[in-house]
Amino acid sequence: MSDQPISLTPPPEGYADWLADLKSRIHTAQQRATLVVNRELVLLYWQIGQDILARQSAQGWGAKVIERLAHDLRTAFPEMKGFSRANLMYMRAFAQAWPDAEIVQQAVGQLPWGHNLVLLSRLKDPQQRLAYAQSAIKNGWSRNVLNIHIETRLLERSGTAVTNFDVRLPRPQSDLAQESLKDPYRLDFLGLGKEAGEREIENALVKHVTEFLLELGAGFAFVGRQVLLDVGGDEFFIDLLFYHLKLRCYVVIELKAGKFKPEHLGQLGFYLTAVDRQVKSEHDNQTIGLLLCKSKNKVVAEYALGDKTQPMGIAEYKLLESLPAELQTGLPSIEQLERELAGSDTFTEEKDS
Structure with missing residues (x-):
């Protein structure tokens, strides 16, 4: 059934303000929903990383188990992106970098996964990572802006x-x-x-x-x-x-x-x-x-x-x-990660962050 044509008569008094208020509330609700979904996804990735760390430590599993896990998860959840071997390795590194679940839930969990990969690949010191994460949340930095500020040592x-x-x-x-x-x-x-x-x-x-x-x-x-x-x-x-x-x-x-x-x-x-x-x-x-x-x-x-x-x-x-030497890490850069993840394994939230 098609919508009825909109009347060209002027709207009643107060309608414009009410419409503007509704739009604002809907937009706010959409933002909150996105934040909730993102926080749950980041927390899931952290939990998977914790599981990998715990099982490798307790049972002596080698790196090959991650490759098998990537295959099995993609088979079980073909509609979900982000279960490549490279990304699972980053989940493991992410969990290792943030052993405290409270920090993940209250701080870095508010950032998209792509932002967290920038923090992980660019900064070694946990306090520096947390400071840049908090600034990114406070100022609404995009991933590219976050990357620029880290490279130019903004907070330092x-x-x-x-x-x-x-x-x-x-x-x-x-x-x-x-x-x-x-x-x-x-x-x-x-x-x-x-x-x-x-x-x-x-x-x-x-x-x-x-x-x-x-x-x-x-x-x-x-x-x-x-x-x-x-x-x-x-x-x-x-x-x-x-x-x-x-x-x-x-x-x-x-x-x-x-x-x-x-x-x-x-x-x-x-x-x-x-x-x-x-x-x-x-x-x-x-x-x-x-x-x-x-x-x-x-x-x-x-x-x-x-x-x-x-x-x-x-x-x-x-x-x-030039970029200070202390910013260099053993982890691949975000650009290297994106190249490795290019193709069917690319996770959509990374592109949208």
């Missing part, structure tokens, strides 16, 4: 910039501001040589602003470059101006292609004052500044910030840097 760099936030900003704003800055900033995506100048870097950052926002982290919104400030009839230009949605304040970023010098903070402080007086509204918090330089002496930077009354941070940027 976060909160490490030299700042005076602890004495110039109230808590908890000071803590959030400190965590929002990192050191160094990885700008590998610019495709520039190590000797690039300030304007060249600035132009490239604007051209690749999406990648730069990803590197800056959650909460940053791009406002403009070479932002004009008219002070007493004289014109001044801010290199880059951002707004931080969580801190609810403007963030002035100044670029210096050389080594940090204390006098750089005088110019940055002038810009902060101008933005506070001319740009920010009464609802915005105090503007903060970030000086990005090619290199710095940490002690000199700390001394230079000591007498500054405005909230500022100093961090280095790196244009070219």
Whole structure:
């Protein structure tokens, strides 16, 4: 039976709001259902991995039992994906990496299996794995974004910039501001040589602003470059101006292609004052500044910030840097895994994660 044609008469008063509310509730229910299914699947994979570990340990079963198990499970459940030998090996490694069932249920179980494979293949340290898992859940990172953040050591760099936030900003704003800055900033995506100048870097950052926002982290919104400030009839230009949605304040970023010098903070402080007086509204918090330089002496930077009354941070940027050796593991990478699983054994949730 076909649906009746929709009446063209206007809907009753309040219908639009009710429809929007229903759509929101349905969408939320769909998301919850997906999370439940994913959590059950990850828990199942962990339980299978635990069984393999226990039986191999207690009964001395060799690696060949996994190959036989893969064949038998695929025969018994032809409609289910993910029972290849390679994936069973990852279930075993997953269970070995997370012996605590509570962590699986409450933390990594909230992530798709593909995310967990990235964590497993990229990170050796359990605390690092858990920290990246929690950040991925909190920020809704896709698998590719998670992979990028691990490769660029996002969490290891976060909160490490030299700042005076602890004495110039109230808590908890000071803590959030400190965590929002990192050191160094990885700008590998610019495709520039190590000797690039300030304007060249600035132009490239604007051209690749999406990648730069990803590197800056959650909460940053791009406002403009070479932002004009008219002070007493004289014109001044801010290199880059951002707004931080969580801190609810403007963030002035100044670029210096050389080594940090204390006098750089005088110019940055002038810009902060101008933005506070001319740009920010009464609802915005105090503007903060970030000086990005090619290199710095940490002690000199700390001394230079000591007498500054405005909230500022100093961090280095790196244009070219290879992947740290400690990120290499004995496990195959996620790309290698995908190649091995390509074909009939590819599990659908991996592709959708």
